[in-house]
Amino acid sequence: MRQRRALRQFTLSTGKSAGRNSLGRITVFHRGGGLKRLEALDCLIAACDAGRGSSFGPLDLSPAKEPEPCLPKPKVVPIPRVILVPELEKPLLTDIQRRAELQQRLVFYFIGKNERRHLPLFLGILEKQVLLEKRVEAALVRDGFPAHIVLGWRSQIRGLLFNHPIRRRALSENTLNRYLGQVKREGTRQS
Numbered sequence: 104m105r106q107r108r109a110l111r112q113f114t115l116s117t118g119k120s121a122g123r124n125s126l127g128r129i130t131v132f133h134r135g136g137g138l139k140r141l142e143a144l145d146c147l148i149a150a151c152d153a154g155r156g157s158s159f160g161p162l163d164l165s166p167a168k169e170p171e172p173c174l175p176k177p178k179v180v181p182i183p184r185v186i187l188v189p190e191l192e193k194p195l196l197t198d199i200q201r202r203a204e205l206q207q208r209l210v211f212y213f214i215g216k217n218e219r220r221h222l223p224l225f226l227g228i229l230e231k232q233v234l235l236e237k238r239v240e241a242a243l244v245r246d247g248f249p250a251h252i253v254l255g256w257r258s259q260i261r262g263l264l265f266n267h268p269i270r271r272r273a274l275s276e277n278t279l280n281r282y283l284g285q286v287k288r289e290g291t292r293q294s
Contacts, residue, residue, distance in 0.1 A: 189241040189291065195254050198233070205232050208261065212273040224276065231279035232265055235286070239264060242291035 122134030196204075206229060213225055239260065243253050253260070265274055 189245040190237070191241045191244060194237060195240055195244070195250050201233055201236065202229065204257075205229055205236070205261070208265075209273055227276040228273060228279065231276055231283060232261075235264060235279060235282055236261065238283075238286055238291055 120134075122129055122131035124130045194201075209225065209229055209232070213221060216225075236257075240253055240257075243260075244250055265279075266272070267274055
């Protein structure tokens with residue numbers, strides 16, 4: 104039995120690269136363009152044949168249903184999100200004690216940097232660490248963690264907050280500024 108040839112309008116050309124990549128450079132030599140070959144779209148041929156000789160089965164040619172009337176879409180009003188940056192009325196540590204502990208921790212990363220030019224960098228990182236630790240501490244207490252547990256785990260919390268995960272050094276002042284900006288924009292829970 105002879106197979107019928109597909110109508111031209113129901114065909115697609117098969118893509119040929121002629122040995123070239125997406126940049127047009129030759130990647131495989133001795134490949135030419137050749138004859139443009141056409142590939143039939145089986146589902147469209149089936150529609151033309153009304154299902155004869157097609158593996159897709161008979162085509163449903165019943166009249167189309169009328170579309171249901173569209174209801175106007177309600178306007179979506181964005182709900183303003185409350186940014187939550189909690190602060191404790193009575194901090195778990197005094198500012199002097201907190202600065203002293205963070206300073207002892209940060210001095211370790213500044214070994215060999217004893218020059219005057221390193222002092223502003225050291226003080227900037229220290230101030231950002233104090234602010235960030237206060238905000239995270241307040242968020243943990245507000246979420247229901249007991250204060251004595253937060254105080255007991257402060258060394259591990261500081262390790263997660265202020266140390267680079269791979270390089271074993273303190274985070275830069277710019278990174279801490281980004282963290283503080285993110286906390287200010289999105290709150291402590293989202294950041």
